Amino acid sequence: MRWRLVGALLAAAVLVLACLPAMKGVPKNPAVEAEQTRMGHDARIDAHGEKMLRDGREIFRYDSFGSEDFWGGQLRLHEAILGAENGGVGPGLTPKEALRLGLKVDAGQLPEILGKAVQEGSVDLDDPETTIALLRAHSVVGVKAITRDDRIVSIGITCAFCHSTVDDSITAGIGARLDGWPNRDLDVGQVVALAPTVKPYADLLGVSEDKVREVLRSWGPGKYDAELNQDGKAMRPDGKSAATVLPAAFGLAGVNLHTYTGWGSVTHWNAYVAITQMHGKGTFFDPRLNDAERFPVAVKAGHHNVRNSPDLVTSKLADLHFYQLAIPAPKPKAETYDAAAAGRGAAVFAGKAQCARCHVPPLFTEPGWPMHTAEEMGIDDFHASRSPDKKFYRTTPLGGLFVREKGGFYHDGRFADLGAVIDHYERLLRLQLTAQERADLVQYLKSL
Numbered sequence: 218m219r220w221r222l223v224g225a226l227l228a229a230a231v232l233v234l235a236c237l238p239a240m241k242g243v244p245k246n247p248a249v250e251a252e253q254t255r256m257g258h259d260a261r262i263d264a265h266g267e268k269m270l271r272d273g274r275e276i277f278r279y280d281s282f283g284s285e286d287f288w289g290g291q292l293r294l295h296e297a298i299l300g301a302e303n304g305g306v307g308p309g310l311t312p313k314e315a316l317r318l319g320l321k322v323d324a325g326q327l328p329e330i331l332g333k334a335v336q337e338g339s340v341d342l343d344d345p346e347t348t349i350a351l352l353r354a355h356s357v358v359g360v361k362a363i364t365r366d367d368r369i370v371s372i373g374i375t376c377a378f379c380h381s382t383v384d385d386s387i388t389a390g391i392g393a394r395l396d397g398w399p400n401r402d403l404d405v406g407q408v409v410a411l412a413p414t415v416k417p418y419a420d421l422l423g424v425s426e427d428k429v430r431e432v433l434r435s436w437g438p439g440k441y442d443a444e445l446n447q448d449g450k451a452m453r454p455d456g457k458s459a460a461t462v463l464p465a466a467f468g469l470a471g472v473n474l475h476t477y478t479g480w481g482s483v484t485h486w487n488a489y490v491a492i493t494q495m496h497g498k499g500t501f502f503d504p505r506l507n508d509a510e511r512f513p514v515a516v517k518a519g520h521h522n523v524r525n526s527p528d529l530v531t532s533k534l535a536d537l538h539f540y541q542l543a544i545p546a547p548k549p550k551a552e553t554y555d556a557a558a559a560g561r562g563a564a565v566f567a568g569k570a571q572c573a574r575c576h577v578p579p580l581f582t583e584p585g586w587p588m589h590t591a592e593e594m595g596i597d598d599f600h601a602s603r604s605p606d607k608k609f610y611r612t613t614p615l616g617g618l619f620v621r622e623k624g625g626f627y628h629d630g631r632f633a634d635l636g637a638v639i640d641h642y643e644r645l646l647r648l649q650l651t652a653q654e655r656a657d658l659v660q661y662l663k664s665l
């Protein structure tokens with residue numbers, strides 16, 4: 218027994234020695250060394266990817282980039298939420314009212330007692346104090362409360378504000394968080410209009426505060442205008458709001474250009490939004506905005522070249538970019554569409570209806586430069602002409618289309634349902650689809 222043990226120990230010692238890397242005079246096997254380097258390198262890539270994903274998720278959900286200096290500091294939005302009784306102004310925002318405005322509550326982020334009370338329905342949804350408790354727990358999706366001594370002293374917003382919702386698993390508006398799903402219930406304009414003052418917008422746009430509030434209230438649920446504070450255009454020529462529907466922030470990997478009009482890549486747009494829309498603190502450079510004729514407001518605000526110190530955005534862009542590309546488009550539940558009809562619809566999509574010419578599966582946009590003129594799309598060029606490249610709409614990736622049914626399709630939600638979208642293409646492309654083909658195509662789109 219003992220000799221066997223000694224033998225095993227000796228063998229182990231020999232093995233350890235053999236593996237020591239820098240033993241002088243022992244020739245190394247280059248193939249083994251290369252393999253070890255490769256393994257080390259691969260492991261580093263894996264670890265790096267996992268870390269970027271984790272950090273990117275945190276940033277997407279919870280990072281306000283210092284935007285509290287604007288939303289709390291300048292607009293004093295938190296004061297309207299708190300109400301006079303809690304150190305703010307006015308009646309305060311009840312949870313019922315907050316849910317009505319489309320704000321969402323992440324049930325996974327609730328403290329145990331509050332979570333239980335919500336689940337049992339014993340929590341008072343008519344009391345602004347409850348809103349305050351939800352905010353303190355960081356459970357209101359996309360809203361970051363800044364606290365001092367447990368009191369809310371300011372408020373900032375995060376990417377999740379517009380680009381996440383919840384699955385309503387507890388009750389309408391309360392449930393598990395769904396990153397990347399556009400919140401088509403959220404009335405961004407009404408939320409901002411709660412603020413005791415909107416003077417910073419009024420000063421920048423050169424209009425009255427009343428006018429600013431009128432514009433904010435004209436957007437409606439699920440909409441936002443991410444270009445108003447560049448070109449100052451609040452209305453389209455036809456008098457309708459210039460806002461667009463909130464897009465999905467999922468299913469974007471492999472897609473070349475982003476936003477409805479292809480302003481740039483995901484990371485370009487992330488910097489654009491974090492700095493010029495959320496009013497975070499950082500660096501943003503886009504010389505295309507330095508055009509007083511097209512972007513008078515941007516020029517006034519200096520949006521083409523923003524340099525804040527400290528910079529709370531730039532160090533986060535890589536992780537944020539990586540995380541968004543990792544969010545897959547969700548799949549609809551099997552019972553929400555007719556699978557046999559969808560199968561036939563796939564053939565219509567790829568063939569007679571010509572959809573796959575632009576919406577190339579499985580990306581459902583063109584690999585390459587997926588841009589089309591307004592004329593080609595058979596629609597007006599108002600929104601296209603607001604982007605630096607002036608005249609293009611990007612082929613929207615269609616994965617997870619079911620999530621976007623509320624609020625309508627196309628950049629401004631002009632087509633109320635899939636039937637209306639197909640009507641448009643039938644006219645535009647002079648398709649002669651039978652009633653059966655149309656119905657199958659709808660089922661296919663519902664299955665994406």
Ligand code: HEC
Nearest residue numbers: 376378379441443463464466475476477478483487490491
């Ligand atoms: C106030 C609402 C709001 C907030 C906050 C917001 N976005 Fe957006 N986002 C929009 C709107 C509206 C668009 C579409 C703009 C357009 O096409 O004119 C958009 C577009 C995008 C797109 C392009 C999607 C596509 O189909 O190509 C991405 C990606 C995106 N946002 C990510 C983010 C990230 C990351 C943040 C945080 C830094 C953020 N957004 C914050 C409203 C918002």
Ligand code: HEC
Nearest residue numbers: 477570571572575589610611612613621626627628638642
């Ligand atoms: C010439 C290229 C082209 C063809 C062909 C085309 N599309 Fe599109 N599609 C686009 C562009 C560009 C947009 C974005 C338009 C906008 O937002 O204003 C779009 C948007 C859509 C949307 C709205 C997505 C959303 O979230 O708003 C749907 C649905 C759609 N297309 C389905 C189809 C179907 C079905 C067909 C075939 C009948 C088809 N498309 C043919 C380029 C094309």
